[in-house]
Amino acid sequence: MSKRNTTALIILDGWGHREEADSNAILAAKTPNMDRMWASYPHALISGSGEDVGLPHGQMGNSEVGHMNLGAGRVVYQDLTRIAKAIRDGEFQQNPELVKSIDAAVANGKAVHLLGLLSPGGVHSHEDHINAMVEMAAARGAKEVYVHAFLDGRDMPPRSARPSLEKTDAVLHDLGVGRIASIIGRYYAMDRDKRWDRVELAWDLLTAGKGEYAAQTAAEGLDAAYARDENDEFVKPTIIVPHGGEPAYIRDGDSVIFMNFRADRARQLAGVIANKDFDGFALKQRPELASFVMLTRYADDIPAPSAFPPAELVNTLGEYMEKMQKTQLRIAETEKYAHVTFFFSGGREEPWTGEHRILVNSPKVATYDLQPEMSAPEVTDKLICAIESGQYDLIICNYANGDMVGHTGDFAAAVQAAECVDTCVGRVVEALQAAGGQCLITADHGNAEQMMDNSTGQAHTAHTCELVPLIYAGPRDLKLNDGVLSDIAPTLLTLMDLPQPEEMTGKSLIG
Known part of the structure; x- marks a missing residue:
């Protein structure tokens, strides 16, 4: 079987973009891979909160809504x-x-x-x-x-x-x-x-x-x-x-x-x-x-x-891959597995034809500040094997650390989490480049970039309304425009040289 050109979407859960350094675990962390890619690869900023994802104005995003918008390629209005x-x-x-x-x-x-x-x-x-x-x-x-x-x-x-x-x-x-x-x-x-x-x-x-x-x-x-x-x-x-x-x-x-x-x-x-x-x-x-x-x-x-009644989401990215006879992989650890499967597929439990899934167990610890790396290294090992197999046209992967460790309010642990994710992303991008593949790196919402609530002086354990990064790592010479989460699926289709179905009302961010 001939190898496929893999396009991947790497979702760094809870990795928001905030330029102020105070209580910002992502800026405090040593992240040479993300720093290098942000400096030298095509990049943009994406909104994952409020009306841009179908929530009320000013409401922080969340993982369920974020993945629903990412997979749907259109703004999914919450009830x-x-x-x-x-x-x-x-x-x-x-x-x-x-x-x-x-x-x-x-x-x-x-x-x-x-x-x-x-x-x-x-x-x-x-x-x-x-x-x-x-x-x-x-x-x-x-x-x-x-x-x-x-x-x-x-x-x-x-x-x-x-x-x-x-x-x-x-x-x-x-x-x-x-x-x-x-x-x-x-x-x-x-x-x-x-x-x-x-x-x-x-x-x-x-x-x-x-x-x-x-x-x-x-x-x-x-x-x-x-x-x-x-x-x-x-x-x-x-x-x-x-x-x-x-x-x-x-x-x-x-x-x-x-x-x-x-x-x-x-x-x-x-x-x-x-x-x-x-x-x-x-x-x-x-x-x-x-x-x-x-x-x-x-x-x-x-x-x-x-x-x-519930809005029927037709031609989500996963369903469209099935129609186009493409193969896809969804991979995450337990904490975010439902997000890359059920929510990314618009509320559908069953896999599409040609869809494979890899679930990596999250560590059994009371709170994730006790193990900030969570299961990211194992997710990465399995993801690299999948890339090297040449089996998949599209891979959707989630790294849970920024969000799950961010929720603990432990700044030092969130720094460690960001450093671990950076190392993992570096390995994944290297494997993709060696295989002739390409990827978009983004997040579903912010969290770890704001670890202190300045108004109360207490730990900030919730999501934020900050923008999130979007980076393209691959062989193409292109420019990325700013957008919203529902623009990511159309952008992936452009990278895969596939037409955009009319149900997807998001726009490709490739300039």
């Missing part, structure tokens, strides 16, 4: 950003599942119930989505819109629910269409460990108006909870009934829309609502709904539509 963008663009208001659900209730003079975590946390939900949903329901003629507010206190400070309740109250009041009908801590409504006694309390609140407490307004209910020393997360089920009013709970013929976008803590309650054969606890009542919609798909076994 939070995707829904916010749909609201901005007017698509949300035309969403077919949401429209159907509201219209079903309106046609029968019934209520629309919105359930969800009322919080600006942006982890499981966002209050802006709930408020936009209230406005949409009112615009479509709903006269009764009831918000059942799950309170946060976990992704937000423990007692921070008041502004969120006030904001939603104001939206409802201005539109004159309904009210906040109940409040309950996420501890009950968003359990994910099959503690059905908690979920049952939420169910009875939502479907029978049965709470441990009652209040005339959401603010009063919250004050009473704080007086009982319950933080937001643990607020006991409280029904909100204005003076002289009736409880507003889910009844036959109503529509229910669950406004969380993250699945793991919405799945159980959604399953109780949608699965007729649910038997986790005895249901005292089960309303016959006109409609139940999940904002995103929480689980395949919940028989209900979702307004924003």
